[in-house]
Amino acid sequence: MVLTNEDMVDLVAFRRKLHRMPELSREEVQTAGSVRAFLAPTRPDRIISGLGGHGIAAVYEGREPGPTILIRSELDGLPIEEISDAPHRSATPGKGHLCGHDGHTAILAGLARALGRQRPQRGRAVLLFQPAEEDGSGAAAVVADPRFREISPDFSFALHNLPGLPFGHVALAEGPVNCxxxxxxxxxxxxxxxxxxxxxxxxxxxxxxxxxxxxxxxxxxxxxxxxxxxxxxxxxxxxxxxxxxxxxxxxxxxxxxxxxxxxxxxxxxxxxxxxxxxxxxxxxxxxxxxxxxxQHCENAPEAVAHLRRALDEEGVPHDEGELPLRASEDFGRFGQRAPAAMFFLGAGKDYPSLHNPDYDFPDDLIGIGARVFMRTLRNLLG
Missing domain, CATH: 3.30.70.360 (Alpha-Beta Plaits)
Structure with a gap:
């Protein structure tokens, strides 16, 4: 599973399109529609729409039985006015993608494109585009949705970009990572x-x-x-x-x-x-x-081991950084169902902080995040 230069150009354009149209938690109608449109050419074996609200799960089946691996991104933006001169700045007054969920979604869109060309050898890859992370209601709604049982994962993974950490460097640790x-x-x-x-x-x-x-x-x-x-x-x-x-x-x-x-x-x-x-x-x-x-977010040791292997094989530098973080993250809900782990991908030491009005997800992180997840899928599903 490899992404081409043309793929990267498309993914950056997709990320910037999402950045221009931020929607708040539980309002992500247009964002979900854009994701479905991008997924369509990758021909998922199944798409579950309206999951836990406006969530989308794209399922890519392997040829042989095996585990189900879920990788999650988020759809929602924030009720903050963006301060930017970028051509792709928010076109919606009072709302902005100032946490990087547009970038996380572009990373999963890259995985979808790779999986569309090459299915897993075994098991299932599930790409979950989750609604309503910012208000803490989205993950709970997704796992409470009866259709979540149909994609019940054996492992769940996610990432979050992290300003203050050197660009492209990863923080990853076992145990509690978010309050x-x-x-x-x-x-x-x-x-x-x-x-x-x-x-x-x-x-x-x-x-x-x-x-x-x-x-x-x-x-x-x-x-x-x-x-x-x-x-x-x-x-x-x-x-x-x-x-x-x-x-x-x-x-x-x-x-x-x-x-x-x-x-x-x-x-x-x-x-x-x-x-x-x-x-x-x-x-x-x-x-x-x-x-x-x-709820607090805790990384399971066995899930962390899979991410560490992928990071090493992709040559991405990593350590425990300054984990855990004071910030909260609703990904912990998935860890209550199966082993789960989240890693934190550095956006740069002097980069604007998350939720700042001048924050904008660094496009060059898309390829790094996609490579780590593709390697994880390859190791677990072949």
Missing amino acids: ASRGMRIVLNGKTAHASMPETGLSPVPVVAELMPALTALGHGGPLDNDFAMVTVTHVKIGEPAFGVAPARAEIWATLRTMTDAGMEDLCVSAEHLVLSAARNRGLSVEISHDDIF
């Missing part, structure tokens, strides 16, 4: 009053002032070990923009982050107890909800 995280939304309700007589109402302001530092104090970060915990207050709203009214309602949004799912359970209990106690002491009612729920 668990979730968004905690706290709504406090009291009673309005005239601003000249605030004592006649029930304001959430004192509780907000108490909770902001108290929540942060539950987790200050520190070493990324099993005791790691971090709470980041990301949004606060109190009352309405009026000078004459003492407020009755407030919201606090915070992101909770731990190294493991077990740690997240403990942190949630502590955070909810803190909030309920503070609200009760001031006579406020409170509502707590959770969104953007990511």
